[in-house]
Amino acid sequence: MTLLTFRFAPSPNGALHLGHAYSALLNRELARQAGGRLLLRIEDIDIARSTPPFEAAILRDLEWLGIEWETPVRRQSEHFADYHAALDRLIAQGVVYPAFLSRGDIRAVIADSGRAATWPRDPDGAPLYPTGERELSTRERRRRVDDGQPFAWRLNVDAAREQAGKDLAWEEFTDETLSTVRQVEARPQDWGDVIVARRDIPTSYHLAVVVDDALQGVSHVVRGKDLYLATSVQRLLQQLLGLPRPRYLHHRLILGPDGRKLSKSLRDTGLAALRESGMAPAGVKALVGL
Template sequence: MTKPVFRFAPSPNGRLHLGHAYSALLNADFARRFDGRFLLRIEDIDITRCRPEFEAAIYDDLAWLGLRWEEPVRRQSEHFADYRAAFLTLKKRGGVYPCFCTRKDIAEAIACRKAEGGEPWPRDPDGAPLYPGTCRGMPDDEAERRIAAGEPHAWRLDMATLQKLVPGPLHFRRFDREGREDIVPAHPRRWGDAVIVRKEIPTSYHLSVVVDDALQGVTHVVRGQDLEAATDLHVLLQALLGLPTPGYHHHGLLRDPEGDKLAKSRRSKSLAELRAEGVTPQALWRRLGFDP
């Protein structure tokens, strides 16, 4: 039997904080418990925000923690061709359509619908309003003309069509630190017609992570609860692309005294700052509930 494969996959758009340390240590702990492999992946598809100095800092921070990972490290920015091939497979199956809407277009369309119906507009699991379907059903010749003219566009999943392409309910395997497992239903329709290729980037988080996990043979995905709902979309993409579905474990999030999750955008204290204050890796391991 092949060994279980775990991965820690940060984005180099800022310095790692305690929340990242917990997720990395938890993945390494799972790999040790299950006699598995531990991979590091750099998720840098957003080339406008990701920076080389942050990537270098990831390696330094994880090495300071005492973690070791297999080489070579997969960098997403070097594999856009893989994501393009997956997108073309989805396109061939008829499960996507181009969307030319701006955020303003979408907001105005939703406002008109709400004025007509009066009901609260549905939202996706992240709290964003569901796409109103403005470009769904656009004639192919019009879409091709606008694409050929260089008009900016994203590509969205067509949930109505996908329901026919993937009949029957979708499920995934959930596991815990003791190795217990159960089967959980996936509900991708609650995301609406989600963006699968962004306007400014020739892929998306959802598409690239599914492709990477399959190509790297990842068998167990350990990540935060903030990505639990995204698993719905990932299971759907795996079914459409004929890829294996790993098991999933979504861990609790570390929070600040105000109850907000630690985040780069909130300038949560970084591991580098903790290190400068004299915090040792051993103390940090114990603080996060691991044996050094």
């Protein structure tokens, strides 16, 4: 019998806060109830912002909470070859293209279009990437690359959807008891031609996470509601790469006193500060409603 496998996957670019604690504790509890596995993955592809001290702090916070995980820990920065292999498959399938526009270039294209007020935007509110480069010839793309023009690999979402077929739904649990699932139809087109590999590293969050989940045998992805809509892009990549599809639960978010989502960048109360103030792990569980 295959064990159910859960994972907690923080990024070491800041201190863990109560929202992270809730997600880690919930994954731990669901894995325990299922008699399954809990993995820890360090998502450090952002090598400019991820640091060993932040990773060490994450491990201390999780140990303080009493969370145990299987070893070894998977660090994304140690597995760029896996992501590069997946990217090569997408290139061979003809569903990605080198995209040369900078942020300033994108703004200029939108302004010149005369449609700035009506330009389509993704679920996060960012303007969709202009699709003109899809039509560049192979010769022109090669010339630009050989000239040293910086580029990222972007997904041609229309070509990708056509190649992937119609079966792009995923199974979403309706509550945290994991007793009922519903089918959710993926809408990757809402995100436009997303980046699948950046200029400085051979991957992106979307590509790395689906490769990692497949290689680690993750059966249940339990994470915050803020990533619910992004699942559409990941489901498309799973289909293109022939990867297994996990089941998903996008749990409630822990909000601050002003009703906003907790954030590392806004320096919301971190677990280390709570620990240093004398709070016990049981107090953290009470704060997040467990």
